[in-house]
Amino acid sequence: MTRQRIEVGKYLTNIGVLGAAAGVVSTARRTNSMPRDWRRFIVWGVWIAGLILAIAGVAMQDRDAEFADE
Template sequence: MSLGKYVTNLGVIGAVAGAYSTAKRTKTMPPDWRRYVVWAVWAGSLVLAVSAVAFQDRDEEFSA
């Protein structure tokens, strides 16, 4: 398993870059449950992007 395929994937890069906008958005929010929901949605998008890269090899084997 190579780390390079995660670092160069545009989905993962976009999800990581989304942390900046999420931090910017939650900075002005009141400290209540909604702030945690926004961060949970961001974490979910990061997990989906990383898992898509992880299963990419398996998908290529299945289609062959």
């Protein structure tokens, strides 16, 4: 397997990544009015997990395309 160059542009223009990143605004608003307890960490953890999944989905697109070509 060869190492591929990471292209930042494909992450910055992907609608899934943009949507997940934009979710930080609503997450911040939601947690601002919440009591300061463990539930706040759960909300932020869910947002982080969504962002990671969106980024991983973009990263796997090239592998999916290679697999489909075989």
